[in-house]
Amino acid sequence: MKKALIHDWYYVNGGAEKVIHSINNIWNDFDHFALIDFLSEEDRDFILKGAKVNTTFIQNLPTAKKDHRKFLQFFPYAIERFDLKDYDLIISSSSSIAKGVKTNKNQLHICYCHSPMRYAWDLQDQYLEGLKFKNIILKKYIKWVLNRMRKWDLESNKNVDYFVANSNYIAERIKRIYKRESTVIYPPVDIEKFHIENNKEEYYLAASRLVQYKKIGLIVEAFNKMPEKKLIIIGDGPEMNRIRKSANKNIQLLGFVPDKKMTKYMQKAKAFVFAAEEDFGIISVEAQACGTPVIAYNKGGSTEIINNNETGIFFNEQNPEAIIDSVTKFEAINFDFEKIRKNAVRFNKKRFEEEFQSFVEDKILKKH
Numbered sequence: 163m164k165k166a167l168i169h170d171w172y173y174v175n176g177g178a179e180k181v182i183h184s185i186n187n188i189w190n191d192f193d194h195f196a197l198i199d200f201l202s203e204e205d206r207d208f209i210l211k212g213a214k215v216n217t218t219f220i221q222n223l224p225t226a227k228k229d230h231r232k233f234l235q236f237f238p239y240a241i242e243r244f245d246l247k248d249y250d251l252i253i254s255s256s257s258s259i260a261k262g263v264k265t266n267k268n269q270l271h272i273c274y275c276h277s278p279m280r281y282a283w284d285l286q287d288q289y290l291e292g293l294k295f296k297n298i299i300l301k302k303y304i305k306w307v308l309n310r311m312r313k314w315d316l317e318s319n320k321n322v323d324y325f326v327a328n329s330n331y332i333a334e335r336i337k338r339i340y341k342r343e344s345t346v347i348y349p350p351v352d353i354e355k356f357h358i359e360n361n362k363e364e365y366y367l368a369a370s371r372l373v374q375y376k377k378i379g380l381i382v383e384a385f386n387k388m389p390e391k392k393l394i395i396i397g398d399g400p401e402m403n404r405i406r407k408s409a410n411k412n413i414q415l416l417g418f419v420p421d422k423k424m425t426k427y428m429q430k431a432k433a434f435v436f437a438a439e440e441d442f443g444i445i446s447v448e449a450q451a452c453g454t455p456v457i458a459y460n461k462g463g464s465t466e467i468i469n470n471n472e473t474g475i476f477f478n479e480q481n482p483e484a485i486i487d488s489v490t491k492f493e494a495i496n497f498d499f500e501k502i503r504k505n506a507v508r509f510n511k512k513r514f515e516e517e518f519q520s521f522v523e524d525k526i527l528k529k530h
Contacts, residue, residue, distance in 0.1 A: 262318035350514035372399030453499030
């Protein structure tokens with residue numbers, strides 16, 4: 163059986179790429195496809211076991227490495243140019259464009275959906291607000307592009323035979339937007355990389371790419387109003403300069419930090435703070451695997467990961483006051499670090515690989 167694995171893009175080693183790593187653990191004979199591939203050799207060895215990725219013309223466009231999203235209007239055309247007619251099994255890993263690859267009735271296409279295209283649907287207004295363009299005509303053009311992307315996204319979901327959702331939250335979005343059913347298989351978390359640290363230190367931790375929808379700026383606003391509490395932020399991205407300028411002295415921005423160092427910060431943190439409405443949130447599971455409780459926004463995948471008042475605490479509004487209130491409540495609770503880690507173990511990597519392999523093989527049998 164000839165197999166293709168198509169991912170939106172390769173430029174960081176994030177949660178979606180950990181899914182790719184596990185799928186490659188199950189089957190080692192994929193041909194790989196993506197819009198772009200700018201992975202470091204270290205990340206390529208981990209995610210793809212060193213495999214070559216077939217990319218689109220966007221790979222060679224000027225500044226694509228720095229900001230591929232500026233070529234959004236070309237994404238559908240680029241992905242549809244992949245010729246996959248000789249493949250029996252196509253697995254797409256998609257939060258944007260990968261599921262739109264052209265297939266035919268003789269092929270089996272299974273999409274592991276991290277999210278329906280965010281900027282075309284629920285986050286379109288946030289996406290437009292985050293643009294720095296002052297040119298009204300340009301903004302109108304971008305809005306037109308996003309509307310076209312939404313129509314394409316709806317139409318292209320017909321190329322998928324089966325959807326697998328990374329959470330119940332995303333399964334509901336798939337049903338609402340695409341009018342399709344899906345099977346929930348939580349993504350893999352390498353629990354064994356993390357160990358409990360009982361001697362927590364007096365700091366809170368936030369970590370993610372510094373992009374608008376991750377709401378790191380909101381966490382900074384809250385801790386600016388709690389000058390006696392230390393916050394450490396790990397990550398880099400387009401919001402870095404704005405966040406650095408707004409942060410008070412009790413907030414330390416470390417930028418990019420290697421995985422091993424990041425794990426140490428996570429182990430020793432008093433709590434991990436997570437303010438985004440996330441599709442799943444692997445990093446929140448990793449924090450709990452360290453015995454570190456999570457203070458999180460009570461929406462999205464977090465509600466499936468965290469047990470309120472046992473492995474963390476929720477806040478109900480995305481504003482500084484809600485975060486401040488949750489920190490106060492958090493400090494009045496004595497958390498059981500062993501119980502927190504036990505909650506994380508249910509998301510382990512072996513569980514994902516067994517569930518996903520079983521799902522795919524069942525669909526192959528039904529197809530043939």
